[in-house]
Amino acid sequence: MNNISAASREFREMDELSAQDSPIHRLHPLVKLLVTLAYIVCVVSFPKYQLSGLAVMVLYPVLVFQLSGIPVRTCFHKLRIVLPLVCAVGLLNPFFDRAPLLYVGGLAVSGGVVSMVTLMLKGVFSLMASFLLIATTSIDALCAALRKLHVPALLVTLLLLTYRYISVMIGEVAVMTDAYRLRAPGQKGIHISVWGSFLGQLLLRSMDRAEELYQSMQLRGFRGEFYYADQPPCTAGAVAYGVVCAALFVLARLYDLPQLLGNLFV
């Protein structure tokens, strides 16, 4: 199978994940969206040396992975391209911040190393939370939730169409690369001399298809609102889940829980 076709299939698997049934999938999308936002805000607001406090935040994705039945492996597999980039963000910290911050078994660990790991964890946790939101909520339900937060219809429609057009574009790339490879045997990838025309053609073809797709939506009554998105009722349980999660995030952010627990025993 063409790599691009595989990418297209992988992209569509997100829809399949979001269509599964679990207590997390059944939660109201707005609750999931707000909890995810609260989680990300709390995670990124941790000070750069507060590694032990940040580590506790791993519990939320672990819990959601368990409850939703989404395999952790799938998450890391799908994030395999972006994860190294996120992890690379703090790579230079150890070179600039060399002052010892703590000692592990007599070995000095510099502030740069701690802040690098903290940055990496922040990125990984945020990505995991975002992935879990998308993997447990359909894009339409997510857009409906955004509209409930009064995010402008234009922006939400742009988000929805971008999501839809990505698969359209990947499909077109797959067809074009297949056609290219069949007439350029032995070549590895697409030769640089045709990149311009290839991209131009891709743009034109994607625009044509995207236009037809949007017209198809318009012809079936789409006016920028998401009446069709299936939304479970916002139950008291869902609200309680949201409130408890948010409270725990704030608690974990304000207090270094591992340190407090450690102090109980030491």
Place this chain on the structure above:
Amino acid sequence: MIEFQNVSFSYESGTPVLQNLCFSIGAGEAVGLIGANGAGKSTIMKILLGLLPCEGGVTVGGLAVKKQNLGEVRKKLGFVLQNSDNQMFMPTVYEDMMFAPRNYGLSKEEAEARVDRVLSELGLTELKHRYNHKISGGEKRMAAIATILAMEPEAILMDEPSTALDPVNRRTVIRAINGLTMTKLIASHDLDMILDTCDRVILLSHGQVAADGPAGEILRDKALLEANRMELPFCLAGPSPRQ
């Protein structure tokens, strides 16, 4: 039901596509729109749906096709696109079928009942929860028709409904079309299918109506068809030269 009065349309380059086109289609009629490539078949459909502006008057169910009526006009017309991939944009057949009824204000229960009824009528119940990217071309075409029928339109427009279908799927689509009682306007190069599904044919040539009459009559007129870059349907053409 559908009326075109002196309709003209040109692209920005100035090339005329439709010139003073006049015809009307009554409620419940099944009309085939035929013509060579570039004759204006798809353009007529797009004008009907308000996707292209034109000169002249176009009405659907008594409503003029203009900006303020587009919502109502489009509610009356269901359009089956030539490329089902562009029509089926939701993850599953069920979600795609729910899209229009929910947008038109039906409750989830009402919409679901309608979806179930349409799927059952077309014999597609097993497709309900299938993913659109995992069904075959024939199934996708049938599902695309089902998504439109779930709108309960007064008229259905189809652009090349038999393209890229194998004989069995093509026959299934023809049977499905013949089972529909609403007004039908079918643009196609598949003249055998037009013969099987339509009572009346409008033959377009250079943006004008070259002939308009009973399907059996026009599709048997070899001279007329050949003068307009078409050929007799295979079923009427006799044995092929190689036989």
